[in-house]
Amino acid sequence: MIRKKKILYVDDEKINVQLFQINFSNSFEVLISCSGMDGLLLLDKNLDTEVVISDMKMPEMNGLEFIGKAKGKYPNKRYYILTGFDITGEIQHALDNKLILKCLKKPFNLQEIERILNE
Amino acid sequence: MRKIKFEYKLAFSYLLLGGIWIIFSDKLLSSIIYDIRVLTEIQIFKGWFYVIVTAILFFLFIKNHLTKLRDTEIELEHHKNHLEKMIQEKTNDLESKNEELFRKNEIINQKNTELKNTLVCLQDTQSHLFQAEKMASLGILTAGVAHELNNPLNYIMGAYVGLFRHYENKTFSENDEQVGILIDSLKVGVERSVSIVEGLNQFTRNSQSYHEECNLHEIINNSLNILQNQLSNNISIHKQYANSEIIIKGNVGNLHQVFVNILNNSIQAILNEGSITISTKLDDDYVHIEIKDTGEGISAENIEKVADPFFTTKEPGKGTGLGLAITYNIIKKHNGILEFQSDLGKGTMVKIKFPK
Ligand SMILES: Nc1ncnc2c1ncn2[C@@H]1O[C@H](COP(=O)(O)OP(=O)(O)OP(=O)(O)O)[C@@H](O)[C@H]1O
Numbered sequence: 001m002i003r004k005k006k007i008l009y010v011d012d013e014k015i016n017v018q019l020f021q022i023n024f025s026n027s028f029e030v031l032i033s034c035s036g037m038d039g040l041l042l043l044d045k046n047l048d049t050e051v052v053i054s055d056m057k058m059p060e061m062n063g064l065e066f067i068g069k070a071k072g073k074y075p076n077k078r079y080y081i082l083t084g085f086d087i088t089g090e091i092q093h094a095l096d097n098k099l100i101l102k103c104l105k106k107p108f109n110l111q112e113i114e115r116i117l118n119e
Numbered sequence: 120m121r122k123i124k125f126e127y128k129l130a131f132s133y134l135l136l137g138g139i140w141i142i143f144s145d146k147l148l149s150s151i152i153y154d155i156r157v158l159t160e161i162q163i164f165k166g167w168f169y170v171i172v173t174a175i176l177f178f179l180f181i182k183n184h185l186t187k188l189r190d191t192e193i194e195l196e197h198h199k200n201h202l203e204k205m206i207q208e209k210t211n212d213l214e215s216k217n218e219e220l221f222r223k224n225e226i227i228n229q230k231n232t233e234l235k236n237t238l239v240c241l242q243d244t245q246s247h248l249f250q251a252e253k254m255a256s257l258g259i260l261t262a263g264v265a266h267e268l269n270n271p272l273n274y275i276m277g278a279y280v281g282l283f284r285h286y287e288n289k290t291f292s293e294n295d296e297q298v299g300i301l302i303d304s305l306k307v308g309v310e311r312s313v314s315i316v317e318g319l320n321q322f323t324r325n326s327q328s329y330h331e332e333c334n335l336h337e338i339i340n341n342s343l344n345i346l347q348n349q350l351s352n353n354i355s356i357h358k359q360y361a362n363s364e365i366i367i368k369g370n371v372g373n374l375h376q377v378f379v380n381i382l383n384n385s386i387q388a389i390l391n392e393g394s395i396t397i398s399t400k401l402d403d404d405y406v407h408i409e410i411k412d413t414g415e416g417i418s419a420e421n422i423e424k425v426a427d428p429f430f431t432t433k434e435p436g437k438g439t440g441l442g443l444a445i446t447y448n449i450i451k452k453h454n455g456i457l458e459f460q461s462d463l464g465k466g467t468m469v470k471i472k473f474p475k
Pocket residue numbers: 012013055056057058082083084085106266267270311347
């Protein structure tokens with residue numbers, strides 16, 4: 001059996017991370033965390049993580065702040081935001097700076113996310 | 120000295136002169152002429168002389184007097200004419216003044232009607248503005264609701280995807296725990312969607328009644344939910360609610376507008392990081408609500424003006440300056456009181472008091 005691609009999903013809402021894990025662990029090894037802090041710790045322990053998807057609005061550290069820190073340490077991973085917001089100025093800025101590759105919308109689209117993860 | 124009348128003067132002078140003349144001229148004559156015949160003859164001349172002189176004197180006296188009289192009469196006539204002319208002039212003047220007054224009155228009447236029309240127009244505009252502000256808060260609302268709804272929709276979508284896969288693979292029974300989570304997510308997603316839509320309905324409720332039961336904690340929570348997408352994670356919200364529910368009579372939709380406006384101002388006043396504390400208290404007669412933020416504050420000069428229509432310190436496009444004007448009106452309609460306290464640079468406290 002080929003090894004599954006390792007991905008990290010960060011969202012402050014428990015239901016969101018549970019659902020993400022349930023729905024994507026068939027094809028991927030899904031790491032989950034409920035805050036940016038925990039996300040960074042998980043990345044330190046799982047250097048082979050290829051894709052990081054994060055919720056935007058979270059207490060303490062928002063999605064872009066988390067991704068900013070993560071990318072500072074691990075520039076070679078692919079980073080995405082998954083949010084219920086429209087694209088805000090902050091997100092547009094991150095897209096322009098290539099901090100994130102794309103801004104995905106909630107409610108999530110399974111096919112779109114699978115395609116992106118498989119790229 | 121009393122002025123002696125002319126006729127007395129005349130008669131008196133005549134008497135006096137005549138008497139003196141008779142007495143002295145006779146005495147003089149009789150003292151120089153002794154011949155009776157000559158004396159008689161001269162007496163005749165003397166009589167003539169006397170008559171002629173008195174006639175001349177009379178003539179001169181009367182003429183002089185009459186001339187004076189005539190002059191006076193002419194002068195009088197003159198005066199009379201002048202007076203008439205003056206009266207005529209004054210009358211003309213008055214008439215024209217009167218006319219002018221009449222015209223002015225007409226203009227005033229006209230202006231009055233114009234003012235009345237303007238007033239009606241203004242009232243119209245005001246109600247339009249009320250509507251516009253409601254629409255503006257609706258803008259906040261729809262943006263907020265869209266974001267709020269996307270989360271529970273995400274649950275529902277996730278649950279559907281998971282459940283569908285188990286259905287296709289017929290793997291329900293081996294994944295009890297997972298299926299439980301999926302079904303729970305579905306339920307939470309639907310419940311949250313329902314509560315969001317309910318909140319939305321309350322806000323846009325177009326009722327005119329001020330006798331609805333208003334649950335203030337529910338309304339404040341709802342308003343916070345609506346503003347969720349304006350709230351960055353740098354703003355913490357602290358609720359210090361009274362232990363019991365607070366229900367007042369009023370208009371549910373309008374009270375939502377009150378709290379959305381005040382909370383939105385607090386959010387906008389917090390530039391980087393800060394907190395908003397909402398406290399509610401009950402005493403014997405009143406409900407007290409305090410919304411305190413650690414935002415940029417309001418200067419002493421501005422604090423009097425914040426509730427004035429169109430007063431705003433925000434950039435064009437960011438604020439209409441109507442939020443608090445409308446908030447003030449709504450609170451007044453609920454017989455409540457709105458007050459502001461602020462420390463520039465430290466924060467603002469908005470106090471609302473409603474009768475119980
Ligand atoms: N069980 C719940 N019931 C009602 N409201 C909730 C519940 N859980 C969370 N919320 C509200 O939903 C809001 C949305 O969640 P959150 O703040 O994480 O933003 P988000 O939508 O996840 O952000 P993003 O859109 O970037 O993913 C929360 O701020 C909270 O107020």
